[in-house]
Amino acid sequence: MMKSLTLGASVLSLIPLLLGAQSTRPARISGTVFDSTMSAPLGQATVDAVDANDPLRLWTTTTDAKGEFTFDALPPGRYAVAVSHPRLDSLGIRQLSRGVALRAGDRERVRLGVPSAPTLIGQVCGDSIVGQRLGYVRGVLRDADRAPLAVSGTVRLHWLELSITEGGIGRQIASVEARADDSGRFTACGVPAEGVLQLRAWSGGDSTGVLELSVPYNGILLRDLYVGRGRTATVAWRDSVPLTTPESAADTAAVEVRVRRGDGTLRGTTRTGEGTAVSDVRVSVWGTGLGVRTTAEGQFFLNDLPLGSHTVDVRAIGYLPTRQIVDVLPGDSGRIEFNLDRMARLDTIRIMATREQILERRLAEFELNRKTRGLGRFIPPEALERHPPLRVADMFRTIPGLRVVPAAGGDAVVMRGQSFGQWCAPELWIDGVRTVTNMGLDVLVNAQDVLAAEVYNSGAAVPAQLAGFTGCGAIVLHTGMRERARR
Known part of the structure; x- marks a missing residue:
């Protein structure tokens, strides 16, 4: 009888130790980060789990391609799970976070999401344009010479608006101007979703070229712009080919055209979607009068370009024409690749109508x-x-x-x-x-x-x-x- 009482007392003495071990069992937080504006997971986002009682204690991980993240072996307590990513900063989202309370051994799953495009448009531009198929262009104005240094300046946008009346289709040019602040940030509200814009930016005497940009279906377009130095030149032009000889300068058929030139270079390659090089493609830069044709290997090289962001026009017989914005920076701007899509060809047809x-x-x-x-x-x-x-x-x-x-x-x-x-x-x-x-x-x-x-x-x-x-x-x-x- 005495032996049994002794054993019972020993078990009772272990209970506090067992409870203490249970209270220190590690907890776990897992979850996903989703970008509602892109209808896709947000990969390569930094996720922090911050101890609410001691903000200096934090655990950090990164989301995978599916937007998934996991924190293992967290001690019990209260946490703030916070997400950071360059896209969030571009969208103007200051904080994407959620609080989580963990007990020993908990397995909590959280979902963090970028607000929907209509919600963001309302927050950035006001509720008055929500539901009107309008959105905004947002970005940072940067100095091409001192990239990525941000500068203040002005951004002007134009687009075509169509109106249907009894007299037919009317066309008006709408425009908006936005100011880039000292941090280079600008926001232009009221642009048409799925519309095509022409845009140009200035900072002092530096500027971009005229850029052609398409607003996505959700109405939010994010694009940093580079302004750069250039000079104005006058060239003689005839049949879309510049005249460079002294004799041609006196040719009365020539047109004097003012263009922008500079010290920038651009090189690249034109290929099909399957990766095959495309030769004899005309590559030109808007506003410069400069253009070349690609070699047999699909390669091209352009120099004397003004610095900054510019529109490159690419055309080839049998392929759909394409345009792309490129940032021309000092020295070699790097290699850019254009992918060309073949035009659809119709079979031989027989006309049945007059x-x-x-x-x-x-x-x-x-x-x-x-x-x-x-x-x-x-x-x-x-x-x-x-x-x-x-x-x-x-x-x-x-x-x-x-x-x-x-x-x-x-x-x-x-x-x-x-x-x-x-x-x-x-x-x-x-x-x-x-x-x-x-x-x-x-x-x-x-x-x-x-x-x-x-x-x-x-x-x-x-x-x-x-x-x-x-x-x-x-x-x-x-x-x-x-x-x-x-x-």
Whole structure:
């Protein structure tokens, strides 16, 4: 009996020790980080578990490609789980965190998510634009010479707005200006979701080129911009090829064009999606008048470029044209690769509809003008079907008296003014509406949507209802969805 009591007392004496061991059993936190604006996990994010009672004690890990993270062997206590990532900073999210209380042996799973795009747009720009398919452009303005140093400056954006009225489709140019503060941060609200923008930024005498950017479907576009030094040069231009010899400078057919040049370089390669090099691809930089063709290995090299962010235009026969923003920095800007997609080719088709049925009422005015206005040149639908233009300006390259010249926002078309030795910008009419021409032609209208065109390449040839105040000629575009011929 005494022996049994002694054993019981020994067991009782072990209970505090057992309870103490249980209270120190390690706990665990696991979870995921999801970016709602991208509808994808947020990989390579830094996750900290911070002891709420002692902020100097923290545990750190990184999310994998699936956004997963795990903290093992945490002592019991209260924690703040906080996430940091460059994208969060770009979105303007100051903190993404959640509190967790752990007891010994707990296995807690948490989910942290970037707020949805509508929520962020409301927080950044105000609730008034939520639900209107509008968003914002946000980024940091940086100095190309001293990258990644941020600088203050101005960012201006333009885009095309379409309106449908009883008189047809109207086109207006909308714009917004944003200020980059001393930290270089700027936010431009009210841009159209899934819209195409033309943008340019300045800081003092430095600037970017004119950049063409597409706003994602969620309405949030994040892009840092580099402003850089450059110089203005005047070159003689004819048939889209610069003239460099002394004799050509006196050629009355040449057009004097102001372009930007500098000390930057750009090199790269053009390939198909399968990785095959593509040769004889035209690579040019907007606003510089500089362009080259790729070698047999698909390689190209451009120098004399102004520093900063610029739009590179890439074209090749049989491939879809593409544009990309590149940052030209001092020295060698590194190698950039363009992936080209082949154009879809249609099988041989047999036309089953008459010409009048295909043109319908949309081209009735074009047909009337072609028959009655002998001073104009007319590009009919069949000509565009035989030789589909990659860009709108491509339609005018072979018309006498017209020149396609480099411009800040892409190609521009000029023609002779009232004085034979001068060149001027023609009036531009799209579907019966006079249109401003301070943006690239391809922003105003898609080349694949042009059904026909009229060209009046002198002031005297312009019909009275199309004449402007400059005495220059006029270009008239008729647009719409191209008819598909039936098999």
